Amino acid sequence: xxxxxxxxxxxxxxxxxxxxxxxxxxxxxxxxxxxxxxxxxxxxxxxxxxxxxxxxxxxxxxxxxxxxxxxxxxxxxxxxxxxxxxxxxxxxxxxxxxxxxxxxxxxxxxxxxxxxxxxxxxxxxxxxxxxxxxxxxxxxxxxxxxxxxxxxxxxxxxxxxxxxxxxxxxxxxxxxxxxxxxxxxxxxxxxxxxxxxxxxxxxxxxxxxxxxxxxxxxxxxxxxxxxxxxxxxxxxxxxxxxxxxxxxxxxxxxxxxxxxxxxxxxxxxxxxxxxxxxxxxxxxxxxxxxxxxxxxxxxxxxxxxxxxxxxxxxxxxxxxxxxxxxxxx
Amino acid sequence: xxxxxxxxxxxxxxxxxxxxxxxxxxxxxxxxxxxxxxxxxxxxxxxxxxxxxxxxxxxxxxxxxxxxxxxxxxxxxxxxxxxxxxxxxxxxxxxxxxxxxxxxxxxxxxxxxxxxxxxxxxxxxxxxxxxxxxxxxxxxxxxxxxxxxxxxxxxxxxxxxxxxxxxxxxxxxxxxxxxxxxxxxxxxxxxxxxxxxxxxxxxxxxxxxxxxxxxxxxxxxxxxxxxxxxxxxxxxxxxxxxxxxxx
Numbered sequence: 001x002x003x004x005x006x007x008x009x010x011x012x013x014x015x016x017x018x019x020x021x022x023x024x025x026x027x028x029x030x031x032x033x034x035x036x037x038x039x040x041x042x043x044x045x046x047x048x049x050x051x052x053x054x055x056x057x058x059x060x061x062x063x064x065x066x067x068x069x070x071x072x073x074x075x076x077x078x079x080x081x082x083x084x085x086x087x088x089x090x091x092x093x094x095x096x097x098x099x100x101x102x103x104x105x106x107x108x109x110x111x112x113x114x115x116x117x118x119x120x121x122x123x124x125x126x127x128x129x130x131x132x133x134x135x136x137x138x139x140x141x142x143x144x145x146x147x148x149x150x151x152x153x154x155x156x157x158x159x160x161x162x163x164x165x166x167x168x169x170x171x172x173x174x175x176x177x178x179x180x181x182x183x184x185x186x187x188x189x190x191x192x193x194x195x196x197x198x199x200x201x202x203x204x205x206x207x208x209x210x211x212x213x214x215x216x217x218x219x220x221x222x223x224x225x226x227x228x229x230x231x232x233x234x235x236x237x238x239x240x241x242x243x244x245x246x247x248x249x250x251x252x253x254x255x256x257x258x259x260x261x262x263x264x265x266x267x268x269x270x271x272x273x274x275x276x277x278x279x280x281x282x283x284x285x286x287x288x289x290x291x292x293x294x295x296x297x298x299x300x301x302x303x304x305x306x307x308x309x310x311x312x313x314x315x316x317x318x319x320x321x322x323x324x325x326x327x328x329x
Numbered sequence: 330x331x332x333x334x335x336x337x338x339x340x341x342x343x344x345x346x347x348x349x350x351x352x353x354x355x356x357x358x359x360x361x362x363x364x365x366x367x368x369x370x371x372x373x374x375x376x377x378x379x380x381x382x383x384x385x386x387x388x389x390x391x392x393x394x395x396x397x398x399x400x401x402x403x404x405x406x407x408x409x410x411x412x413x414x415x416x417x418x419x420x421x422x423x424x425x426x427x428x429x430x431x432x433x434x435x436x437x438x439x440x441x442x443x444x445x446x447x448x449x450x451x452x453x454x455x456x457x458x459x460x461x462x463x464x465x466x467x468x469x470x471x472x473x474x475x476x477x478x479x480x481x482x483x484x485x486x487x488x489x490x491x492x493x494x495x496x497x498x499x500x501x502x503x504x505x506x507x508x509x510x511x512x513x514x515x516x517x518x519x520x521x522x523x524x525x526x527x528x529x530x531x532x533x534x535x536x537x538x539x540x541x542x543x544x545x546x547x548x549x550x551x552x553x554x555x556x557x558x559x560x561x562x563x564x565x566x567x568x569x570x571x572x573x574x575x576x
Contacts, residue, residue, distance in 0.1 A: 053343035084441055
């Protein structure tokens with residue numbers, strides 16, 4: 001018997017299976033769109049996947065460069081993607097993120113957190129010393145309006161709530177802070193230099209403004225304004241800086257998988273920290289909108305709120321907020 | 330045919346690779362534009378309706394002084410719709426948005442599975458960089474420069490944008506699926522047996538040939554006593570008739 005006849009028979013039989021492919025493809029589409037809830041459909045998809053794989057292997061040999069192959073490649077790919085989609089439950093994913101993944105990321109980032117915090121503190125000190133020694137340099141770090149207000153013996157934060165309601169202020173502040181934090185992280189793609197720039201610039205500005213208001217006898221008022229929200233806000237700045245620095249190091253010193261793979265791994269790992277950072281900044285924004293500009297809160301209350309929220313942040317990042325239940329065997 | 334497109338090839342447990350055609354800058358831009366129009370319309374719709382309800386008349390003007398209630402009920406939700414559209418919909422729709430669906434593309438991980446929430450979050454965070462300096466300039470350059478057409482967010486999240494396969498195909502015969510499956514499998518088995526015929530022992534040839542011929546409707550009694558050559562010719566006739574039926 002000639003091989004061409006055999007080939008013809010096989011091809012004919014293969015093509016006659018197209019209704020099965022269509023059934024399988026339709027089932028995969030329904031499951032992908034969440035339109036099929038029956039367990040039998042999901043079980044059948046596993047069989048469909050094997051059927052499509054088998055037939056695709058034949059079609060690749062017998063009918064290369066045809067629309068049939070194109071169709072079957074697509075149906076097989078769709079079945080593959082649907083089958084490998086995996087179950088996902090939001091509640092479990094969130095608990096796993098905050099209980100297991102986040103503490104692991106923080107442990108991995110500890111050296112980066114240490115160095116970024118050190119750089120931030122150094123730049124704060126540098127900014128303070130710079131403006132303390134050369135007061136005219138404040139023009140580099142603060143707007144003319146802010147300088148004029150402080151020179152009148154007032155803080156720009158006084159009477160803030162008369163201009164903007166607390167809720168609006170909170171949303172404006174937390175949005176701005178989240179964007180700055182995300183930028184500090186993303187700027188790590190410039191081999192870490194972008195992150196260091198944002199971290200250093202913020203540190204210099206904070207130190208410079210503190211030195212400037214101290215020269216006008218307003219340091220206590222500024223500290224009183226900052227302490228409630230600043231403990232967490234500045235810590236989050238250092239955390240996002242650490243995540244960005246990890247990205248930078250992955251690009252500067254890639255692992256055995258290459259630069260792209262190292263970057264991907266570092267981004268996926270450190271990116272988890274940003275979800276916690278964003279949540280913490282929402283809280284810090286609310287404090288900055290409702291507590292910090294409100295003159296009715298005493299300094300002691302502000303310190304308690306600031307330190308308390310900072311301890312909450314530590315508990316969140318160390319996974320102690322969601323301890324594992326120990327089972328006795 | 331998708332052969333000219335770069336393809337992502339994924340290993341499968343079946344041993345047959347999965348080929349996924351990667352979407353380029355055009356498909357990305359098309360999907361993004363559709364999504365942009367949708368989220369703009371949604372955000373403006375919310376703003377308009379909420380402002381009309383808030384003001385109590387048909388005026389769409391915001392209050393003259395910043396008002397906390399107006400901000401919470403009108404401005405903040407509209408901004409949230411506009412800026413969180415991609416993140417929320419991609420998470421809920423497992424790597425798709427209405428725009429991507431209309432453009433026939435979807436986001437997948439490098440192993441062909443749907444991306445996780447962490448990957449989608451990372452991908453969207455890096456929009457900050459991709460969208461710089463204007464109109465996704467960096468993202469477009471990255472898409473055009475990289476082999477698998479990936480923007481920075483995709484590189485960070487380990488994701489790709491791939492085409493959904495075309496739904497249409499060559500016409501198919503309306504055969505009964507249950508019979509079709511048996512017929513085709515049987516034909517393949519016959520073909521394989523004929524291919525391996527010289528490698529098998531005499532006993533194995535006879536045993537397998539009888540099993541297959543019985544499967545195709547011949548009676549066991551009729552085959553009893555048939556020698557190897559007769560069984561071989563029976564199998565060849567079976568293949569020939571199958572080819573003739575389909576011709």
